[in-house]
Structures are given as C-alpha cells and as structure tokens.
Amino acid sequence: MKNETSPVAATIGKNRSGSNGGSASLPDTEATPNTPTSIPAVSKDTRRRVITASFIGNFVEWFDYAVYGYLAGTISTVFFPSSDRQTALLATFGVFAVSFFVRPLGGFIWGHIGDRLGRKQALSLSIVLMSVATFCIALIPGYGTIGVMAPVLLLLVRVVQGFSASGEYAGASAFLVEYAPAHRRGLYAAVVPASTAAGLLLGSLLAALLSSVLTAEQLNEWGWRLPFLLAAPMGLIGRYIRTKLEDTPAFRELAAKETTVKAPAFAMFRTYRRQLVIATGAVLLNAVGFYVILSYMPTYLSEELHFGAAESFLATTIALVSYIGFIFLTGIASDTFGRKRMLLTASILFIALTVPAFMLLDTGNFMVIVLVQIVLGGMLTLNDGTLPSFLAELFPTAVRYSGFAVSFNLSNALFGGTAPFMATLLIGLTHNQLAPGWYLVAASVVSLIAVLFAVETSKKPLQQD
Template sequence: MSNHSEKQQAQRHSFWRKRQKKTLSVDDITIVDQQMLKRAVGAAALGNAMEWFDFGVYSFLAVTIGKVFFPGGSPAVQLIATFGAFAAAFLVRPLGGMVFGPLGDRIGRQKVLAFTMIMMAIGTFCIGLIPGYDQIGIAAPLLLLVARLVQGFSTGGEYGGAATFIAEYSTDKRRGFMGSWLEFGTLSGYLLGAILVTGMTALLTQQQLMSWGWRIPFFIAGPLGLFGLYIRLKLEETPAFQKHMEKQEALEHSKPQIGLWEMLSRYRIQMLRCVGLVLVFNVSNYMLTSYMPSYLTSVLGMSELSGLMLVMVVMFIMMPLTLASGYWNDRLGRRPVIMCGAIGLIVLAIPALWLIGSGSMSAIFLGLVILGVLHTCFSGTMPATLPALFTTEVRYSALAIGFNLSVSLFGGTTPLLTSWLVEKTGNVMIPAWYLMGAGVIGVITAFFMRETARKPLHGSAPAVGSEEEAHRLVQKLERQAENLPASQ
C-alpha cells in the first residue's frame, strides 16, 4: 500500500514537472521590446495628458464659465450649474465604455485609443466656439452640455484602454512603475491647463477673460489632439493582445466574443473590486484637482489666481511622488500602498481640511499637500492594479465599463455633490467627510483584493525584458519543480 502510494506521488510529481516545462518554456514567455515599451508608455501617457488637459481646463475655468453660461445666479449657484454640466459628461462615460471597450477587445487597443483621442479634441474645441448666454440665450448652456457629453463619451474608452495598453506592454517586474507614467501624464495635462489658465488670469483683465480669453485653452485642444493622434497611430498592438488573437485564429472555430451580461456575471467579483478601487482613486482625484480650486475661491474667498497657484504647486510635487509610488508598489506590493492611502484619507482628511480652511496661506498649502501625497498612493498604483483584475479577452471591456461606472457614480459627481452639500449645510468640512467615506471603501476593497505585483497578468504568460531573463525564469521554475514536495 505504501509503495503504491509513493508510486502515485512520484507520478504526480513527474507530471507536474513536465507540465511546468511545457507551459513555461522560453518560447511561451513574452520578451518585451524595450524600445517599443518606452514608445507605448510615452504615447499612452502623452495621449492621456492631452485628454486631461481638456478636462482640466474646464475645471480651472469653472467660475468664469459659470458667469458666461449661467448668469443671473449667485456665485454658488453658478458654480453648481457649471459642475452640473461637468458631472453630466461622467454620466455618459459608462456608455462610452460599453462601446469602446468591446471594440478594443475585438479590433485592438491601439485603433480605439486613436479614435478616442481625436473625438475628445473635437468636443473640447467646440466648447471654445459656443457663444455665451448673452448672445444666444438658453441655447448656450445646452450646447455646452452637448459638447461635454461628447467629451464624456470619448473618455469612456480612454483610461481603461490606456491602462490596458501599458499593462500589456510592461514586464511583470516593472508594471507598477511603467503604469505610473500614465498618471504622470494625467498630472502633466492638468498642470498644463493650470499654467495656461493661471497665465491668462494674471495677464488678462476680468472683462477680457469673460469675453474671449476663456476660449483660448479650448482652441488649443485642436492641434494637441492631432499631435496625440499622430503619436498613437505610430504604435503597434500590445504583445498580449497579439498572442490572444493568434490563439483565436489558430482555432478552427473561433470562440465567440463574450457578451456584456455574461461578462458582468462571470467577473462580478472583479467588477466590484474595480468599482471600489476606482471610487477611492477618483474621489480623491476630483476633490483635489477639480473641486479644490473652486472651493478655495467660492467658499473660502481666495482670489482665483492664488487658488490656482497653490493647486499648481501641489501638482508639481505630486508628479515625482506618483512615479515613486509606482516604483515602490512593484517592490512592496499593490495592496499595502493602496491600503496606506485609504487609511491616510480616514485619519488625515479632517486635519487637512481644517488646515485648508484656516485662512493661513502656509496652512492651506500644507493641507493641499497632504491630500496630494495621499492621492499618489492611488495614482501610482491603479494603472497596474486595475488591468490585472481581468483576462486578456475581456480586459479592455471590463475595465472600461467598471472604471467608468464607478467614475460616473462617485468620481465625477464629487465636485457637484460637495458644492451642493456645502451650500445647503453651510458646513465647510463636508469634503473631509466625503474623503473619509471613500477611504473606508478603499480599505475594504484593498483587504479583499489579490496581490498582483511582480506576477503575470491574469491569463497571460510571464513578461520579461530580455531573453536572458526568460532563460533565468525558466531555470528558476524548473528548480522549483524539482524541489516540489511529493505531496503536490
């Protein structure tokens, strides 16, 4: 009996070793071309910067846009109406995700990302062409809403596609750091918008800004969009998607595209995790980058120029910290870094808002820096964390839908809800409680997520940076197979 059992164990051990060698040979490992990786990361980050320049400009000019398109109301009412149009764009983002996501999984990531780039630029350029309320009346805010909906629809396919593109191009060991460049691009776009708006605010009179100056950043979106389109059209498809399509073509009967409801059912746990992670990520993002400039101006009475300058300096600080977060989550893990940021929001949101509301310029700056540093725990980690939740065949679709659903419900509505709550309650600490609630959800989600740092993407072969590294990986796995206990 004992000899028979030992024989079975030896057979299982031998089978496992053969299977390990078969499935993880050098030919099966993705060797990433480093030059193509740099181009892919640069193009995705640059395209994202162009897109978020468009969105950022709207946020930074919220007070002026409110006066142009919603005159007659109080400053608070104008701000709420402006952010209402801002939030409306987020309501159509899930529709954009439902359209562009499946397209990205069917025809390729690169083609869809090129299309979203030009669509966003057109929507933004058109905002600069719309006459004000004084010229065409109610048609002005209605046209603004239409342009915002075009922006939101195109953005529904942007972030999920860009994050997927970088994640599938990156090596397993450096996916966090490479992904953090996507958010570096986001901050660059916001910062470019902030610099431009700050310069105009300093150089133009209030009347000039109201009559024609506010249109300049939106007109710039046209050539920027064309440049981003050119860069993205020069890219090749990701190695992971190419291998997936090769497998599909090799089958006699290609597996049909998974349907939306089937995907939501099969990946419901991953979708819930995606929604939770995106919630804490985007609430902290839009609270800082979209709401705070207007909060400093409309609620605290600070001048527009001072508010923009403070937020702009904080974003400068956040840019290298985002890359540092990407570097460290490759080494420490995604979960600890996300957990650190979420707990930080719970503990430090009230002190940060208390500092911001103190009236002292140095205290306001310190409060904004606290929020900015906490946000980098998410911005440097999420571009690598979110794509790893799903397999290659549905990665673009699932991420685009889950990401945009969460953003539309919780992220993009942050400026609108906080503006409305502050106006109704008179409590200037509402943003702190909002951030704390997001932090609680972030902690819960991070606790239940699977660690993915330094591991292959779900359903994909390992990805390394050189053939030598591939050989070392195979040898390492063979040694692990040799040392595997017989019971396995």
C-alpha cells in the same frame, strides 16, 4: 471562451513583423510565449515609444477634460444667468457631472472595441473625439448671445467629452501593463496618472496665467476660450504618435490564437463579477479624491474660502508638480510592496487625515494651503499610482479593457464627476466648509472595504484567459 476572431484581430495575426521587432539580446527584452504564429520580442526602444505615446495621448485628453474644471467660475458666468452666483456654479458643476453619466456606456463601447479590435484602435479613436469636442467648446456663444441654447450646447459637447474620456484611462493603462516587463508593471502603469496630472498641471498653469494677465471682463469675453482652442493641434499630434505603434503583445498573442471574444462585456459579467465589484469599490477613493483635490480645489479655495483666484491656481499648480513625482515613486513602491498594501495605506490615511487637512486650509495662509495640498496629493498618489496596474491585473487579456473601463467609469460616473457638485451642494446645505472632507472620508471607507477582499496581483503573471 469561444474562439471568435475579428477582422482586425485576423489582420494583426497575419502582420506580426511591424515596428515592434526588437533584439532578444537587450537586457530588458521579453519574448511573448511561443504560439503557432510567434509574436516578436519587445525591445527597449519599442517600450520607450509606447511610454511616450501613452503619456502624450493621455496628457492631451486630460488637459482637455480638466480645463473645464479649472475655469468653472468663469464658465458659470458665461453660460448661465448670473443673478445667483451659487446657483450658476452648481449648474456649471451639474453639467460637469452629467457628462460623466455617459461614461459607463462609453466603458462598455470602448471596452468592446479594445478587447475585440485592439487597444490601439480604441485609443486612436478616443483622442480624436476628445479633441474635436473640446475645440467646439471654444466656439459656443455665451448665454448673453443665444440664451438657453448656450448651456444646452455646452452639455452636449461635455457628453461627447465624457464618452471619449471613458476609453482613455483604461486603454492607456492596459496598453502599458501589457507592454511592461513583469517586474515593472506598476511603474509603467504609473505613467497614466502622471500624464493625467501633467494635463491638469498645464490646465492649471494656463488658468493661473489668464487670471493674472487678463481683467475679469477680458477673461469672461474671450480669454477662457484660449485653452480650449489648443485641443485641435494637440489632439492631432497625439493621434499621429499612436498610429505609429503596433498593438500590445498580449492582444496580438490572443488574436494569433484566435481566442478574442465576440462580446467581452458579457463574458466579463458572466465570469468576473467578483473582480468587477472589487474594482468598482477600489476606484471610489480615486474618483472622489482626484476631482476634489486636483480639479475642484481651486474653486473651493476661491469661492468658499475667498482666496484670490490667481493664488488658488498657483497653490494647485505647485501641488501638481509634487504629485507627478510622487506618482512614479508609488509605482515603484507598488512593484516592491504589492498593490493591495499601497491601496489599503491610502484609504487609512485619508480616513484619518482628510478632515484635519481641510481645517488647515481655512487658515488663509498661502504656505499652509500649499503644504496641505501637497500632503493630500501625496496621499492620493498611493491610490492613484497603484490603481492602473491593480485594475489591469484583476482581469484577463480577453476582457481586460472592458473590466477596467466599466469599473473605472461606473465609479467615476456615480461619484467622481459628481464630486465638485456634491461638495458645493453639501457646503450649501450644511453651511459647513469641511463637508467635502467628510465626503472624501466616506469614499475612503468604501474603498478600504473593497480592497480588503482583493487578492494581491503584483507578483503574478498577467492572466491570459
């Protein structure tokens, strides 16, 4: 790769004695390989602060992003004509999907910033954009007040949200993997999907609370705006924490050697096309499964199976609590048994069990629905808890952010963001309530094939160039 150094990279190379300085005597401390301008060792305390910053920042972004999905039924009433309920719901999920189409572009831009200027720089900017955009949703008047401008403004703000989110997951994962001890990269990276699920959990709790204590009229008039208003203070807290950290040892070593690349995305396409294809395919199960099981499910239960709104949210909330615990177990398991084995197991389980699980949802029994969601969520964690470390390990440091961001966001744009829309559309076209389950099975088959062509990455050092 060409020796190209950015101004920020040069600054990092000159200022190496910041808050990351730790004691080499700590059992969990690892020194970065010696370079002409040596990077300090990483202490346990530094790693704890990195985990906290990554968790809180990702939590804030995905709470902001998920609230829209949980309040989709109410948002469809507020922002679209209510003459046809399914059409309004499709329009709401259409806006949800369109915001994903900007994510591949965002993946290139955030990947460039993260690989060229540093992971910290990209993550600090993305959380500000997300928080401002989410706060603005709370301020948009409804369709009854400004007519067609209401969904237009909603769409514009959602596009900004999508652009912001495209840099968050990949950046936080790369940040944690590059700070983690070599034998714990899977566990450290599992913090990212765990924080994502925690953001969803808070969104689900707030949606359940609002649905329980407010009348339908109060929820439609002003209640739905409350979760979006939380975005501003939460975003400021997340940004403050992130600005107090130094960039990762891997990136600082790259900058010190003056081997950052001027155009990371072009370098990625030129040299790592095979990894990019494998990564994009491996993400497909995660993309569809995440948004069907964790975001769309309350709407599916209430709108398609006519379950109570409060009970639908409660079932999803219980499932999310178990999901967070499973995520960390999966991270540990992936460090022990390998990334490839975990990802293959997830795909096989979804192919075999998804449709029977959706059949059980139609029983109308609350305990059965909760158990089914816990099982589906546990299956998804085998993929979701492994994927961040797997994707980060596929690419070398110089293009890691770009490779992760482009593959992750491309798959999510085409199949993740469209999953609620496709699920609703397929049910309408086929009159079959199992259609979302079959859609998830198809995604699992593609992921299975992609992972079969991957090599195991967990037992190897991170690629440097």
